[in-house]
Amino acid sequence: MSDLSVETTGDVRVIRPGARLNLVAAPRLRELVTKEVASGHRRFVVDLGATEFMDSSGLGALIAALKTARQAGGDLRIAATPEQPRMVLQLTNLDSVLHSYGTVDEAVRGI
């Protein structure tokens, strides 16, 4: 449920949260990106393909991760966002700040 994995594509770190990016899982995502940046990574794609549900804590973690990446001179994109997280992004008007790319490949390209 709350598994979280990372792999490298080129020099982009692709992060995959679990099925529910909620207040239990959100702190781990924040910590992961902070740790990644500390070890020199700057460009991230969060693959939301398996994330069926995101709450406001999950959204907050994505905002925090985006800020962390940008402050390090990098960036963070989200990709393959399912319907529910997409709805949360729209309700909060954050779909412009966290634009969702259709696929991970698309997001990785040009980041």
Place this chain on the structure above:
Amino acid sequence: MASDPRPGEGTFLNGVAGPAAVERVHDAVAGAARACPSAADAMAFETAVMEVIGNLVEHAVGAAFTLEVRVGPESLEAVVEDDGEPPLLPPGGLDAIPVWAESGRGLGIARAALDELRLERRGDRNRWVMRREVRASST
């Protein structure tokens, strides 16, 4: 915590507010909402209920709560009662929250995803009443 889904009658659950309660409450709410013929309305309702539960978990750790979910042909309804302190509600809506804020959107999301969100104080208990009307018969 016990879950007792009874078709047509509602799902009842009780527990203590804390991170450990979240997944079990979520399973129960998602399970109950599945009876709604409209997946879009079920999704919005599930989102809202979990924001209210999240608010409880973050601001009233240790409070005892009950949750009741009723899914009918015309609406999805939930009532959460807890014995925590009266919650401090954000004064503005989602528009009042800075873009880069990392928290504070939970109840705004719940409000936006519902047709009714009401908070009452009854004696020493909080009572959250949530209702989402069923708009579509399918997605």
